[in-house]
Amino acid sequence: MAGTRYPRWHTASAQGPRERNADAVSAYALAGAPGITFALADGVGDDPGAGRAAQTAAAAAARTPVSEGPVAAILNAQRALRELGGTGDAVLVVAMPFAGGYRIAWVGDARAYAWNGSMVRRLTVDHTLAEYFRSRHQPYTPRMEHMVTTSVRTTKPHEIGTSEVVGGGLLLTSDGVHKVLPPATIDELLGDPGRGAAALVETAIAIGGSDNATALFVEQPEVDVAYVVTERFPVAA
Template identity: 75%
Template sequence: MITTRPGYPRWHTASAQGPRSLNADAVGAYAAAGGPGIAFALADGVGDDPAAARAARTAAAAAARTPVHKGPVEAVLAAQRAVREQTLGDAVLVVAMPAAHGGYRIAWVGDARAYSWDGTTLGRLTTDHTLAEFFRARHQPVTPRMEHVVTTSVRTAQAHEIGTAETTSPGLLLTSDGVHKPLTAGGIRAVLARPGTGAAELVEAALARGGSDNATALYVEPLEVDSTTVRFPVAA
C-alpha cells in the first residue's frame, strides 16, 4: 500500500504471512491535526498465534497515536501499557517520530529495525536486542538460535532498556526480522536502489530468499512528493 498526503512524505507498507500459520506483524501510522508530521510504528508479535498478532496490532496502534512531543520512548511505554492491559501476548516494536529539525527520532525493543536511506546509502539505526548481540558484544561465541531470542520486548522492557537513535535523513525504512534476516543490508540496498521499488519489493525479495517468517516493511521515500491522500488504517 502506498500512502501520500500533501506536505507529508510518500510512504509504502507491505506485509506477507509467509509460511507461518498467521501474520503476527503490524504497522501503525498517525498524523495528528496540526502536528509536525507522521509517527510510524512497526511491531512483530512474539510467537505464531492469535495472542501474538493481537499484541502486535495493539502495540503498533498505541505507539503511533502517542503525541509526537512526548517522544518515541514514551510511545514504546504507551504500547507496553496497552499490551499489558488488553492482551496476553507480546511483541517487539520500533517507533519513528518526526524530529524538530527534520529526520526522525527512533526507539525500539527487540529485533525490529530502523534504517536511514537517502537514495544511495543505507544506514542501520538500531541494534538488535537479542541474545546473539548480547554475546557478540562481549566477544563470545554465538549460535544461530541466539539470533531469534530477544532480550527486550514490549511487555517486559524497563524504560532504561529501550533503545534510542536519531537520524537527519528524510528517508526511513522499518522492518520486521522476516525482511532483514533473509536480505541483509546488501540485499535491502540492492532492492531500494532500483527505481520505483519500495516496501512491496522488499517483502517479495525476502520471501524469495527463503524467508520463513512474517515479512513486513514500512518505507518512507527520501523525497517528498505532491499527490492525493489515500486512507490508511492506524494498524493493520
C-alpha cells in the same frame, strides 16, 4: 491538514511459512505534529495472541503525541498490551517525526534504517542474545539471533533503545526481512522507485524466508501533499 508536507511512503507484508501473519504496522499524523509517526511491530510467537499484541502495540505507539517522544510511545504500547490482558507480546520500532528527521525508539529485533537514496544505514541495535554476546566478544549460536532480550510487555524504560536521523528516507523492517536480505540486496531493491517495500518483502519470501516479512519505506521528502502507496497488508487472526 492542508499545506503539511508528507513524504511518500509504502508498506507491504507477506505471510511466510507460519500459521498466521503476526506483524503489524501503524501510521498516524496528529493535528499540528511535524509529520507522520510510524510504528512496526512483530508479534512474539505464532498464535492469535501474538497478532493482537502486534496490532495493539503498533496502534498505541503511533498515536502517542509527538511532544511525548518515542520512548513514551513504547511505554504507551506496553500499557495498551497490559490492558489488553493475556500473555501476547511483540517487538516494536517507532519512528517519530521532528523538524528535519525522525527520532527512533525500539525494543527487540525490529529495525530502523536511514536511506540516503543509494544505501541504507542501520539506526538500531538488535536486543537479542546473539547481539549481547557478540558485543562482548563471546561465542553465540545462530538460534540466539532470534532470542530477544527486550519486548513491549517486559521492557523497563532504561532498556529501550533510542536513535535519531536527520534528512533522507527511512526504512522499518521485521526480522523476516532484515535477517534474510543482506544490506547490498536491500540497497538494490530500494533503488526501484515505488516498489521498495513490496520488493523487499517479496524477495525475502521468495528466497526462502522462514518468517513473516514486513517493511515500511519512507522516501526522501520531495512532494508538498500527502501521497501514500500501500500494499495489501494481511492482518493476523
